Amino acid sequence: MHETIQDSATVTLLWTTLGALLTVATFSFLYRDNPIYKVAEHLVVGVGAGYFLVLLVYTTLKPKLFDALAEGHLWYIIPGVLGVLMWLRFSRKLSWISRYSIAFYIGTSGVSIPLYMYNNVNRQVSSTLDLGMGFGSLTEVWGILIVLGTLAGLVYFFFSKAHKGAFGGFAKFGILVLMIGFGASFGYTVMARISLFVQRIAELEDWGAMLIAYFFS
Amino acid sequence: MRHLLRLFLILLLAFVVDGQSVYSQESDPVTSTADSVATEPVTPPPASAFGLAGEDMPNDNGHKLRVKWQYPAEAVGDITGFEIWRATSPTGEFRMLGQAPNDYFEYLDIGNKETPAPDFMANNSDFFYKVVAIGKNGLRTESEPGGPFRTYGQWFHRGKTPVLVGVVLFGCFTFYFIRAAKKGKELYVRPLAGIEAVDEAIGRATEMGKPTLYILGIGTASEIATIASFAILGRVAKKIAEYQTQLIVPCYDAIVMSIAQDVVRSSYLQAGRPDQYSDDMVYFVTNAQFAYVAGVNGIMMRQRPATNFYLGYFAAESLILAETGNSIGAIQIAGTDQITQIPFFVVACDYTLIGEELYAASAYLGRDPLLLGSLKAEDWGKGIVMALIVVGVVATIFGWDGFRELIRVNL
Incomplete structure (x- = not known):
């Protein structure tokens, strides 16, 4: 029993040590490109590619093609054939056939047009108009400012007219509004990244504690 | 010998008396419990829900039903809420869907569209419901099964009409400008x-x-x-x-x-x-x-x-x-x-x-004319959006909310 616990602790320590060393190896890139970083880089690229290949087999090919065909859903043969056609890319003479699969794949992106219209147009317009607007309170004045910022942003993205004169001035106000938004987004995301960094450092600290506990207790 | 016999009789008597007292001590609580049960008022099970009605939800793909029921107003205070159960036949196996509070007399059943899912609801199919009233005393009363209530899928979602108008309008602009670009318009x-x-x-x-x-x-x-x-x-x-x-x-x-x-x-x-x-x-x-x-x-x-x-x-x-x-x-x-x-x-x-x-x-x-035409159409689309916002703002300031509802998508 004692040996089993000891074995388990050793295995955990080994894996944690590997993770910690790879973390340090990745951070070493901040100094400069070096052989230790190269080892970590090649390891993660190789493992990533291999892992996704297996994941693809077990989350897509098996359940969505082989199992579906085995259950008698024969129309699944169509995407199966389209997938097989992609392999013809390796043939010099028949590689053109693989373009049918690609065309089908890209063509289906048209399905998302109504969703884009809803999310990027209808919802945005409705939300803009739902702001309380007027001159009765500060909140209502803010509502009007937000609407002005939205209109100016749209003017900035007008490509059929040169940004000159009053039109250009309003477009400049638009890019100013966008930059204020980007600045806020930047700060927010950087804070999130710092919290990730802190978490990683905390894990290194835990690893140190684990090492001390293992060897000295 | 006589002393011994007397002692034996005394011990026997003592044992009998003691046994009687033990018996009476043990039986007392039983008697008192029985008495208390007999005196406590018996709580009846809650009243049953009745008048189950189901209506197919509009603007869906046939996987939603709204179930309504009635409940005696004077009995609402006796229950904590309701459970709603569904089956595909009145005698079939009912499956619990969810709960509703005691002052709520309808439930929106949103079924799953996928066949293997346990809460699967087929389009154009009949369903039966039961409503279980849960009493504050823990007792439950099932209603009579209500149904059949049928689901119907619709081809067109009326709430998404503004999306359709937007897509058609944008499509028209795109075709027009692509044609213009192909004809050589700068x-x-x-x-x-x-x-x-x-x-x-x-x-x-x-x-x-x-x-x-x-x-x-x-x-x-x-x-x-x-x-x-x-x-x-x-x-x-x-x-x-x-x-x-x-x-x-x-x-x-x-x-x-x-x-x-x-x-x-x-x-x-x-x-x-x-x-x-x-x-x-x-x-x-x-x-x-x-x-x-x-x-x-x-x-x-x-x-x-x-x-x-x-x-x-x-x-x-x-x-x-x-x-x-x-x-x-x-x-x-x-x-x-x-x-x-x-x-x-x-x-x-x-x-x-x-x-x-x-x-x-x-x-x-x-x-490329295709890309240039699309870009020009996007600009026109943006122009229309800007016009809608300006008109919408004026309408909002002057209190005409109908305009906002015209362009709102109701899912």
Whole structure:
């Protein structure tokens, strides 16, 4: 029993040590490109590619093609054939056939047009108009400012007219509004990244504690 | 002997008396409990719900039913709530769907569309419901099964009419302007700083004898940003073929890689340099986000490209890539429609195509009537949106809310 616990602790320590060393190896890139970083880089690229290949087999090919065909859903043969056609890319003479699969794949992106219209147009317009607007309170004045910022942003993205004169001035106000938004987004995301960094450092600290506990207790 | 007999009789008597007292002590609580039960008022089970009615929900694909029931007003205080159960026949196995509070007499049953799911609801099918009233005393009373209630799917979602109007209008504009562009009408597109700098950036790489790195992002081939990026890649590759410099395109997605290979190959062909093209220019790295970043960073540090393009769909890797590119002194042109990533490109790159500028760039570079017509249609669409906002604001200020409802999508 004692040996089993000891074995388990050793295995955990080994894996944690590997993770910690790879973390340090990745951070070493901040100094400069070096052989230790190269080892970590090649390891993660190789493992990533291999892992996704297996994941693809077990989350897509098996359940969505082989199992579906085995259950008698024969129309699944169509995407199966389209997938097989992609392999013809390796043939010099028949590689053109693989373009049918690609065309089908890209063509289906048209399905998302109504969703884009809803999310990027209808919802945005409705939300803009739902702001309380007027001159009765500060909140209502803010509502009007937000609407002005939205209109100016749209003017900035007008490509059929040169940004000159009053039109250009309003477009400049638009890019100013966008930059204020980007600045806020930047700060927010950087804070999130710092919290990730802190978490990683905390894990290194835990690893140190684990090492001390293992060897000295 | 006589003494012994007397002692025995006394002990026997004592035992009998003691036994009687023990019996009476044990029986007392029993008697008292029985008495208390007998005196406590017996709580009846709660009243049953009645009048079950079901109605098919409009504007759906036949997987929603609203169930309503009635309950005696004077008994509402006796219950904590209701449970709603569903079956496909009145005698079949009922399955609990959910609960409702005691003052709520309807339940929206949203079934699953997939067959193997346990709460699957088929379109054009009958369903039966039971409502179980749960008493505060823990007792439950089932209603009589109600039904059959039928689900009906609709072909048209009336609440989405504004979306349909928008798509049709935009489609009409697109067809009109594409036709106009094909007939040779000059469609003006304002210059974009990031795209104006493409030639300069490639020229710089040529002068320095260093490669140009083109990143298509981590989107799939059906992402609109990736499709726009293919068009720009075609133009960049053609220019690189003309200048006879080196191009590196590491890909995140296998299908994106296949398309990018075709795009670059045809660009080299157009430039009259098919012999210069090699499939090794465009290659797959990995499908894992941060592994891809590690790989591309390594390429940047070792091959030291003079120009980096980041055009397409990007997520959390944008800043890491752009920072590394900045650290090697490359001129960087970026563009994405991912709002959250644009700030990172703005701070770390020389030129950034913001959102829709990425789509406009492909039209600006290619001058293809299809792309130019779409771009012009987008501008008209934006004009209409602006007009709607202005009219909507005026209507809101003057208290006419009907206008807002006209353009609202009710899902």
